[in-house]
Every structure is written in C-alpha cells, then in structure tokens.
Amino acid sequence: MPSEKKVISSFTVKVGLALFAGCILAPISLMTMFRLAVPLQTLRLLFSVGSVSSMTLGEQTGSADGAALFCDMSSPRSDVCELKGDVRVFLPNTTIVFLHPTIRRRSWRMKPHARKNDRHALSSVTEVSLSVVASSSLRHAPSGCTAESAAPAVIFSAGGYAGNMFHDFTDVLVPLFITASRFHGEVHFLVSDAPSWWLDKYQPLLRMLSRHAIIDMNRRSSEVLCYRHVIVGLRFHKEMSIDAAKTVGGRYSMADFARLARTSYGLERDRAIQLPRNDNNNGGSGVESHHRPRLLIISRKATRAFTNVDAIARTASILGYNVVVGEADQQSDLAALARLVNSCDVLVCLHGAVLTNLVFLPAGAVVVQVVPLGGLEAAAVEAFGAPARDMGLGYVQYNIAVEESSQAARVLAEPPAVRKEGWLALWSAYLVGQNVTLDVARFRGALSRALELLRH
Known part of the structure; x- marks a missing residue:
C-alpha cells in the first residue's frame, strides 16, 4: 500500500505541472491568435x-x-x-x-x-x-x-x-x-x-x-x-412558407413575406380584383365585360412547356378572362417578371421553379398549378399549394391526365423504378423534357374554379 501511495502522488505532481504549463501557454497562444x-x-x-x-x-x-x-x-x-x-x-x-x-x-x-x-x-x-x-x-x-x-x-x-x-x-x-x-x-x-x-x-x-x-x-x-x-x-419552418406561431411574438406570416417582396420590387397592386357574387353568364363568358380579371399563362421556354397555349388562351377568354401569355425561365429578368405577375389576378403555370413568382401576386389572387406526370401531386401541394394559401391566395391544382403528357409512354412503363432512385432521377426522367398539351375542355373546370375563388 505505501508504494501505491507514492506512485499516485508522483502522478499527481506530473499532472499538476502539465496543467500549470498549459495555463501559461494557452493565454500566449490566444493573444497571438x-x-x-x-x-x-x-x-x-x-x-x-x-x-x-x-x-x-x-x-x-x-x-x-x-x-x-x-x-x-x-x-x-x-x-x-x-x-x-x-x-x-x-x-x-x-x-x-x-x-x-x-x-x-x-x-x-x-x-x-x-x-x-x-x-x-x-x-x-x-x-x-x-x-x-x-x-x-x-x-x-x-x-x-x-x-x-x-x-x-x-x-x-x-x-x-x-x-x-x-x-x-x-x-x-x-x-x-x-x-x-x-x-x-x-x-x-x-x-x-x-x-x-x-x-x-x-x-x-x-x-x-x-x-x-x-x-x-x-x-x-x-x-x-x-x-x-x-x-x-x-x-x-416549412417549404417556402412560415409558421407564424414559431416567429417571435407570432408576428410574422408568409403573407407578410409576400407583402415585403411586393414592396421591395416596387409593385403597385396589393389586392386582386374581387368579382361580384351576382355575376352570371354574359354571352357564355360567366363574367361581365367590366369585371374581366387578368389571367397570366406562363409558358416555359424549354422543358415543361404548354404546347397548345393558343387553345388555352381562347378557352380562358371565353370564360371571361383578359389573357396574357408570358415566357419565363430561370434567367428571366426578375423585376420585369414580378411586375407582370403582380398585374394579374390569376396565374397559370406548370409545376417548377418559375412558379415561385407567385410571391408577387396581389393578395386574393389565384394560382392554378398544372402538375405533370411522375407522382408529383403531393410534392406540388407542399412546394406551392400550401405556401399560396399561407400568402392569402386562392389555389387550384390541375393534375394532368396521361394523354396530356409528352412522356406518357415512358411514365406508364417505369414510374416505380425511377421513383426509387430519388428526386434527381425523377426530375431527370419526367420533368426534363416533359411538355403538356392540355385537354382544354377538362381544363375549363380549373379556370372556372379560379373565377369562383375571385368571387370570395
């Protein structure tokens, strides 16, 4: 036992010396730093x-x-x-x-x-x-x-x-x-x-x-x-949106962010047109001429493009919209596109990053998201549907039918295998190169629903 005490004592002394040296060297090193x-x-x-x-x-x-x-x-x-x-x-x-x-x-x-x-x-x-x-x-x-x-x-x-x-x-x-x-x-x-x-x-x-x-x-x-x-x-908090309850004092929402975005780019319209509830069919249009809302169709320049924009525009016009067609991609002038989007009451766009421009819509406007094939329905809601509602916008989702897609044969042949490979594989297989030819008779229902939302 005495020999064990001697060993422990010696070890303690060595540790003490090492700590003492460390205390001297540390401040010198930190001062130099x-x-x-x-x-x-x-x-x-x-x-x-x-x-x-x-x-x-x-x-x-x-x-x-x-x-x-x-x-x-x-x-x-x-x-x-x-x-x-x-x-x-x-x-x-x-x-x-x-x-x-x-x-x-x-x-x-x-x-x-x-x-x-x-x-x-x-x-x-x-x-x-x-x-x-x-x-x-x-x-x-x-x-x-x-x-x-x-x-x-x-x-x-x-x-x-x-x-x-x-x-x-x-x-x-x-x-x-x-x-x-x-x-x-x-x-x-x-x-x-x-x-x-x-x-x-x-x-x-x-x-x-x-x-x-x-x-x-x-x-x-x-x-x-x-x-x-x-x-x-x-x-x-969540995809392109805010949980107000989690902000300091519960003071900020996605509607506040959208308002800030509009202000920052000098956009003039804070609220979309509100149609009277008593609008009835006016020559089949459904909207009186002096209440025609402005509808913007964004057709991408390359992938995920509408191939029958003219037919879509004619159908919208018959329903009572003033129709504007614009092209956009990731390289578009953001300020110019923001002004165009803000001037409209309804935005029609295929699922994709360009749809992010919905943040510039005036409050009360309506987003119509067209979702291509590839099992993207839930992702489309999360990415743009929920944020649109959080901003105070109306939201209509149109999931295309197989015959409306340029990738119909491929999607029908191999969707499960591609989905297992993850998002990048899904994006490459279905979103890159997939164009859409809308069935305008079927799509008319989505456009009519947008008009109903403008009446509320």
Whole structure:
C-alpha cells in the first residue's frame, strides 16, 4: 500500500505541472491568435474542432453578465446557433470565436444553410468553424477588431441550389426573413457562397431586410468583425412558407413575406380584383365585360412547356378572362417578371421553379398549378399549394391526365423504378423534357374554379 501511495502522488505532481504549463501557454497562444488574422490550420491546432452533431440539442448556457449561447439542432432542415456577448468573426477563414466567462473551451463546425441533410446541396456550402474560449484568458489581449458594431449579425450561405428560384426562396430568402425580421432592418448580413449575380438579383429584397451593406465573406480577406449578438444559420419552418406561431411574438406570416417582396420590387397592386357574387353568364363568358380579371399563362421556354397555349388562351377568354401569355425561365429578368405577375389576378403555370413568382401576386389572387406526370401531386401541394394559401391566395391544382403528357409512354412503363432512385432521377426522367398539351375542355373546370375563388 505505501508504494501505491507514492506512485499516485508522483502522478499527481506530473499532472499538476502539465496543467500549470498549459495555463501559461494557452493565454500566449490566444493573444497571438487575436493579434493576427490567423490561418485556419492554426485554429485547428489550438482547438479540437468537432462536427456540429457533437453539440447537445437545444443547449443553452448563459452567465451573470448576459453572455449566452444557444444552439438548436433539432430541425431536420437547419442548425442555428445564437451567441450573445463578445463575438469575433474572422473573415479570412470563416471562423467565429465567442469569448465567454463560464463555458468550457469547445469548438464545432456547421454549415449555415437550410438544407442540412442534403449532401448534394451542402457540397457547395462553406463550413463555418465556431470556438468558445474563456474570456478571462484574453484579459490582456488586444481586441483585434477591424470593425465593431452594436447591431446584430446573421451569418448564412447562399450556396446549395443557388440560381434555382424555388430554392433561393425556400432555402435562403424565406428563412432569412424568419430569422432577421425581428431586428427591423438593423442587422448585418454576412453571406458566403453568393455569386455577384445572385446578390444583384435579390438586392431589393435583401435591402428591405437590412439597412446595412451586405458583407460577402468570400471576398473580404483580412478583417475581424466584432459583434455583441451573432446568429449562425437560418431558421426553417416549412417549404417556402412560415409558421407564424414559431416567429417571435407570432408576428410574422408568409403573407407578410409576400407583402415585403411586393414592396421591395416596387409593385403597385396589393389586392386582386374581387368579382361580384351576382355575376352570371354574359354571352357564355360567366363574367361581365367590366369585371374581366387578368389571367397570366406562363409558358416555359424549354422543358415543361404548354404546347397548345393558343387553345388555352381562347378557352380562358371565353370564360371571361383578359389573357396574357408570358415566357419565363430561370434567367428571366426578375423585376420585369414580378411586375407582370403582380398585374394579374390569376396565374397559370406548370409545376417548377418559375412558379415561385407567385410571391408577387396581389393578395386574393389565384394560382392554378398544372402538375405533370411522375407522382408529383403531393410534392406540388407542399412546394406551392400550401405556401399560396399561407400568402392569402386562392389555389387550384390541375393534375394532368396521361394523354396530356409528352412522356406518357415512358411514365406508364417505369414510374416505380425511377421513383426509387430519388428526386434527381425523377426530375431527370419526367420533368426534363416533359411538355403538356392540355385537354382544354377538362381544363375549363380549373379556370372556372379560379373565377369562383375571385368571387370570395
């Protein structure tokens, strides 16, 4: 027994010496780190950086001086960390250091994008490294800040499927609205993976959410920005929509986002035409001439095009619509298309990203979504039907019959096999190259239903 006590005592002394040496070296290393914009590999040496999944779900830690850290990893679509206190953002290496008086040193990584389980999307999203260090260890260190701000900051990525309008809205712009609206424009946006054309395209909307110039994290190489409040990641509720009950104070809805979108692009119409309930057949039209609503048919330029637009337009005109036909794709001038959509009361479009322009419709307008073959009925409702209703729009879904599709033979031959391969296979097999020739007699029912909704 005496010999065992001697061994334990010797071991304790060695551990004590090692800890003492660590306490001396750590502040020196940290002081050096904050004096210079350190390379990422140096941070990896200083901290043991783990994946974001190593954080406890919904962990919240605070201190007497108001410093707090809260990370919510419970959503299947997005991870969000909120830091309040002394937060320093190293732009050269996309690193965030949070000085906290009580939290033990820890580090983790996360990708601030609202499609967290989609590996294909995340492959183009820049990873952010977060480190929490004891503020007491930096008491005598210079701040290292090249700029300080009292306004909060939101850090996010515009990567993933950037350029696809639906994903731009459902993965980035709507979650950004959810996350940043409570700051009423007094917030900084730090964005990565955003091409200059992307920032230009959505600049009107981004300006409505923040009064400050956007900070492009990929194009600023030597700055250390210091904040008292930083949110990393964007909150996601559901596809291209908002659950008002989950917003701060329950104050924001998808109708509010749509109103902001219309305002940001200078659109004049807030409400669609409301038809009188006593409209009756006027020469077979169903609408009196002075109450004719304006109907827009968007025909895509390439895939998923209507092949009989003229016949569709004639049928709509007979029912009492003033018909406008427009072509659009992902490269269309967004501001011009937004003005055209806003000028109309009913929007007819095949399922696809172009239908995202429904956010520019005036309240009370009606969306008629034409769904091609491929088992897309439920996905169509989730992507555009539910959001349309959340915006205060009427919604009509027209699922085409087999004989209306240019892909009829292929879809009938192999739908189960293709669906098992996942969304990308489904998109390639059925959506790319599938055009639609509407049965106008059958489609007349959908157009009549849209008129009924305008009467309500």
